């Protein structure tokens with residue numbers, strides 16, 4: 001039995017802690033006052049004429065599917081956690097162009113009748129079909145073109161500004177919660193490979209999305225139940241360093257030595273802990289530096305002015321093309337009534353980076369999140385995991401080792417578990 005510390009309680013940290021706790025003496029450190037990281041359900045309570053009601057509203061991780069989240073599916077099934085069908089409809093609203101549409105079906109595309117007589121809109125629809133065909137070719141060809149950033153790749157192939165601004169960027173910026181400028185810099189092949197791996201390249205037979213019954217807190221509770229007493233919340237770690245006796249962790253209330261440590265925080269946070277440790281090597285530094293992060297402020301509220309003006313165009317994910325240029329963070333509103341199936345008089349919405357103030361009376365919570373951005377250096381850095389993780393007893397996991405999603409976080413934890421000789425038994 002070893003003394004092992006886990007830093008961070010997102011999906012990555014919780015999963016590795018669960019796999020470790022049976023055989024080892026574990027301590028889990030979490031900077032926030034609650035466990036879960038991006039697994040974050042807020043219980044909204046309201047007194048209604050028919051009595052007191054509450055809804056478990058997810059503000060971070062919301063959806064998964066059986067096809068492209070195999071490990072997550074196995075895990076929640078083993079934990080006896082139920083899920084239900086969700087809806088992944090997507091809308092775009094651009095007030096400058098006086099445009100809005102709901103993707104996916106004809107009535108939504110033409111919810112705004114003017115779209116019927118907009119040549120650029122018809123061209124966009126043709127380009128959507130062309131894009132998915134060409135994306136498949138890019139994957140099949142082993143060409144250097146795929147290393148190019150997405151923006152120049154699209155321009156070289158003659159895609160219209162309208163298609164890029166009103167479809168491709170909204171879709172990608174919503175998936176990664178990234179500013180348009182960062183999306184354009186994503187490596188083309190990385191982007192397309194993600195779409196292919198997630199069944200999004202096929203216009204038919206797309207994965208069916210699901211959501212956890214009772215909110216993502218339901219799986220979080222089941223996952224951490226056996227080691228809950230080992231989690232120390234509100235205990236940020238500032239420094240992680242190799243010493244002859246093991247690995248030393250320092251924080252305001254911490255000065256402890258462990259045999260091994262798993263850092264399950266974001267890459268930039270891991271980097272800062274290792275810088276403070278003072279014995280970071282070049283390989284580790286170069287690798288962790290390859291994942292910049294985008295801070296996104298999420299507001300939980302009920303102000304429907306953040307949805308398309310036409311109710312027929314309301315979707316699960318609603319992109320708002322805000323003025324202010326491509327550097328501006330994404331403005332995106334998740335409709336949790338649609339995503340989680342809440343039945344309520346008001347719409348429970350989470351808006352990332354609102355473009356204008358939300359009606360104060362309708363604000364329920366404000367939460368700071370950060371998402372990894374991917375650059376041309378990221379795929380190569382990901383391939384170096386083996387050489388930096390586990391060295392001297394310091395392991396790394398987190399969703400940034402994949403595409404930034406829940407399955408990626410879990411897969412990264414399973415990889416560390418395999419390296420430590422642990423079985424995947426929940």
Ligand SMILES: Cc1cc2nc3c(=O)[nH]c(=O)nc-3n(C[C@H](O)[C@H](O)[C@H](O)COP(=O)(O)OP(=O)(O)OC[C@H]3O[C@@H](n4cnc5c(N)ncnc54)[C@H](O)[C@@H]3O)c2cc1C
Nearest residue numbers: 008010011012031037038060062063237265369399405406
């Ligand atoms: C609004 C939003 C919606 C999303 N929706 C989905 C979705 O529907 N489906 C999906 O697959 N993915 C979704 N994601 C992506 C999500 O980021 C990943 O799925 C995943 O949850 C990230 O897990 P992680 O373990 O890598 O990081 P996190 O969940 O961020 O966990 C990292 C933890 O480390 C802690 N930490 C950091 N520094 C320290 C320190 N110094 N000391 C101690 N603790 C520290 C943090 O407080 C945090 O708890 C969403 C993300 C957001 C923000």
